[in-house]
Amino acid sequence: MMNKEAAIRMDEQDPLKIYRDEFYVKKGQYYLDGNSLGLLSKRAEKAVLSLLDSWKEYGIDGWTKGDNPWYYLSEKLGEMCAPLIGAKAEEVILTGSTTANLHQLLATFYKPQGKRVKILADELNFPTDLYAISSHLAVHNYDASYMKLVKSEDGHLLQEEAIIEAMTEEVAMVILPGVLYRSGQVLDIEKLTKAAHERDILIGFDLCHSIGSVPHELHNSGVDFAFWCNYKHLNGGPGSVAGIFVHEKHFGTRPGLAGWFGSDKSKQFDLSIEMTPADTAGAYQIGTPHILSLAPIYGSLEMFREVGIEAIRKKSLQLTQFFMDCIDQELAPFGFTLGNPKDKTRGGHIYLVHEEAARICSALKEAGVTPDFRAPNGIRLAPVALYNSFTDVWETVQILKDIMENEIYKKFENKRGVVA
Ligand SMILES: Cc1ncc(COP(=O)(O)O)c(C=O)c1O
Numbered sequence: 001m002m003n004k005e006a007a008i009r010m011d012e013q014d015p016l017k018i019y020r021d022e023f024y025v026k027k028g029q030y031y032l033d034g035n036s037l038g039l040l041s042k043r044a045e046k047a048v049l050s051l052l053d054s055w056k057e058y059g060i061d062g063w064t065k066g067d068n069p070w071y072y073l074s075e076k077l078g079e080m081c082a083p084l085i086g087a088k089a090e091e092v093i094l095t096g097s098t099t100a101n102l103h104q105l106l107a108t109f110y111k112p113q114g115k116r117v118k119i120l121a122d123e124l125n126f127p128t129d130l131y132a133i134s135s136h137l138a139v140h141n142y143d144a145s146y147m148k149l150v151k152s153e154d155g156h157l158l159q160e161e162a163i164i165e166a167m168t169e170e171v172a173m174v175i176l177p178g179v180l181y182r183s184g185q186v187l188d189i190e191k192l193t194k195a196a197h198e199r200d201i202l203i204g205f206d207l208c209h210s211i212g213s214v215p216h217e218l219h220n221s222g223v224d225f226a227f228w229c230n231y232k233h234l235n236g237g238p239g240s241v242a243g244i245f246v247h248e249k250h251f252g253t254r255p256g257l258a259g260w261f262g263s264d265k266s267k268q269f270d271l272s273i274e275m276t277p278a279d280t281a282g283a284y285q286i287g288t289p290h291i292l293s294l295a296p297i298y299g300s301l302e303m304f305r306e307v308g309i310e311a312i313r314k315k316s317l318q319l320t321q322f323f324m325d326c327i328d329q330e331l332a333p334f335g336f337t338l339g340n341p342k343d344k345t346r347g348g349h350i351y352l353v354h355e356e357a358a359r360i361c362s363a364l365k366e367a368g369v370t371p372d373f374r375a376p377n378g379i380r381l382a383p384v385a386l387y388n389s390f391t392d393v394w395e396t397v398q399i400l401k402d403i404m405e406n407e408i409y410k411k412f413e414n415k416r417g418v419v420a
């Protein structure tokens with residue numbers, strides 16, 4: 001039986017409960033959008049202030065002086081990020097944005113040859129990835145038919161067998177999400193990588209919705225490359241610097257989009273006409289790092305280092321299980337269906353499908369719950385392990401019940417807002 005007492009009991013027993021106070025969680029509000037923009041933590045704030053101090057104190061010398069010299073910050077944060085995705089420190093660099101990083105990886109690793117020219121992706125991936133892929137095909141004078149899109153049977157989930165079946169002889173590269181942005185389905189990276197490699201195909205993953213929420217073993221799985229943003233589960237702040245993983249077997253591959261910050265650090269300031277790329281993932285940086293947008297990630301990653309991704313995943317699965325149980329018990333008459341997988345292949349969020357989803361989201365926001373709406377008819381709700389509680393989940397379901405029972409959603413137009 002799900003009730004408020006059960007939620008309170010689970011909160012009391014939660015080993016991560018102390019971390020809620022590390023974040024700016026507004027009283028009386030239920031923030032369930034950490035899979036789109038994570039909340040500010042006090043440590044992230046402190047890291048930004050300390051960065052500003054180093055600028056104040058050192059001016060140009062901040063590149064090499066102070067607690068965290070800026071010249072090495074992207075590498076240092078890569079090292080801090082590595083355990084979250086099962087990578088070696090030198091396989092990870094924080095740089096650029098998700099989309100720009102995908103462009104870099106396509107420019108570096110997409111080398112169509114003979115019959116092997118197509119890029120395999122899926123129709124459920126976040127559109128920016130598909131736009132980036134299309135543009136690289138266009139650079140090589142291939143039209144849209146060279147992007148092979150795996151279809152979903154139900155519009156929510158992908159069938160791994162269908163993906164593998166589509167890995168045919170004309171495919172040069174596969175790009176897939178680690179966790180799907182709407183349904184939250186977790187793809188089996190190890191299995192898909194093995195299948196791609198058996199067919200001589202390179203494979204890369206977009207980890208935007210999985211990093212900081214679902215553990216990965218990228219190095220041991222032999223994944224060729226990956227890219228992600230740090231503003232969702234990693235709480236790096238709006239527009240924070242993103243990340244790249246390149247497996248060490250590819251070290252030495254010349255960057256497709258070269259720039260001086262991809263240089264071997266000891267050679268960079270020789271300012272030679274010939275570039276000497278770093279022999280790590282650092283080679284895929286381009287220009288001067290966005291230091292102010294790296295700073296908050298430092299504070300945030302300290303907490304991930306303390307807690308460990310396994311403990312985060314454990315609590316996240318408990319939160320989403322409790323969420324689904326409460327939905328089952330309390331919301332049965334109101335016509336919701338779950339678009340996320342119910343088993344352990346669910347990621348960090350719930351995806352509630354309803355034909356009135358857009359205006360139900362508006363009503364939730366008015367009542368102090370922050371979800372997000374995703375077209376055509378989904379409500380995403382992400383209870384985040386570091387700062388959400390079981391009570392947040394229970395109260396959200398009660399608010400949703402009230403909105404449905406009393407038809408409060410009918411006050412709003414069933415239309416999305418500007419960004420959600
Ligand atoms: C799966 C996925 N890829 C990429 C992006 C965005 O990329 P960028 O940070 O470059 O805007 C998002 C969300 O914005 C996303 O969910």
Ligand SMILES: Nc1ccccc1C(=O)C[C@H](N)C(=O)O
Pocket residue numbers: 035036037126181208419
């Ligand atoms: N980058 C953004 C800028 C503005 C508003 C939302 C985003 C998102 O990240 C959306 C997210 N990728 C999603 O899965 O819908």
